Amino acid sequence: MLEETKLNWKLYPDEIRNESGRQDLDIRTLKLDISESDAPQRLYEFVTNNNLEIGFLVNNAGEGLDEDVADTTQEQINEVITVHVMNLTKIVNLFIPNLQRNSGQIMNVSSVVAFIPSSTLNIYSSVKTYIYNFSLGLRGELRKRGVGVTVLCPPVTRTQFFSRANTGYKLSTFYKAISYSTEFVAKRGYKGFRRNKAVVIPGLPYWIAITFFVKFVPWRLIF
Ligand SMILES: NC(=O)c1ccc[n+]([C@@H]2O[C@H](COP(=O)([O-])OP(=O)(O)OC[C@H]3O[C@@H](n4cnc5c(N)ncnc54)[C@H](OP(=O)(O)O)[C@@H]3O)[C@@H](O)[C@H]2O)c1
Numbered sequence: 001m002l003e004e005t006k007l008n009w010k011l012y013p014d015e016i017r018n019e020s021g022r023q024d025l026d027i028r029t030l031k032l033d034i035s036e037s038d039a040p041q042r043l044y045e046f047v048t049n050n051n052l053e054i055g056f057l058v059n060n061a062g063e064g065l066d067e068d069v070a071d072t073t074q075e076q077i078n079e080v081i082t083v084h085v086m087n088l089t090k091i092v093n094l095f096i097p098n099l100q101r102n103s104g105q106i107m108n109v110s111s112v113v114a115f116i117p118s119s120t121l122n123i124y125s126s127v128k129t130y131i132y133n134f135s136l137g138l139r140g141e142l143r144k145r146g147v148g149v150t151v152l153c154p155p156v157t158r159t160q161f162f163s164r165a166n167t168g169y170k171l172s173t174f175y176k177a178i179s180y181s182t183e184f185v186a187k188r189g190y191k192g193f194r195r196n197k198a199v200v201i202p203g204l205p206y207w208i209a210i211t212f213f214v215k216f217v218p219w220r221l222i223f
Pocket of ligand 1: 033
């Protein structure tokens, strides 16, 4: 997660080397559109051809979709489901042997909306629910293979996400009041990941709401 103003993937290697003070770090990048059907295979070949061993796999790529299902195009449906469901699952499947060799760990990025049915972000919240359930099931499955799995459920975070999803939330005072900085969310996510926590929900109010209250909301009376 990067603050909007810093978003430029080409800067990552230099930023990481400069901020860590480790100019010797070997950083390789591959620019990939994860909505393309062959993306998992291309990523797998890149890793294999470079003889890379994987300690940590982070599935962070995601894009919002703020349209009624009735107004959504087939292309939009395909893109959002491919990025969050199909290709995330294929990437995990392809890299399990490599992660197992290295007693590695996976972090999948879901969202707090995974717990909340939504009429305005319906497809997006549904794919995030898939990521949440998939990750917990995967955690149980991969324990015997020595691979850890954490699912990060970020609260509203000030990134480019909302402007890209074409929502009006970015400008509102409400959005500012309920949102967190990228630094806060990334630090909490990283800490939970390194402790191999099953679920990380940064932000105490969100954690309390999801842990104690959301399950008691009578959703069928609301929708
Ligand atoms: N911001 C929030 O409030 C919030 C809340 C809950 C969960 N999340 C989740 O957090 C994750 C990170 O989002 P963000 O808030 O940092 O949003 P963002 O600023 O829009 O960044 C999204 C990231 O996903 C990458 N991405 C999107 N579609 C891609 C594709 N087809 N192929 C390859 N990469 C793709 C983007 O790469 P490029 O920059 O190269 O396009 C970017 O690095 C997402 O999974 C999102 O669903 C965000």
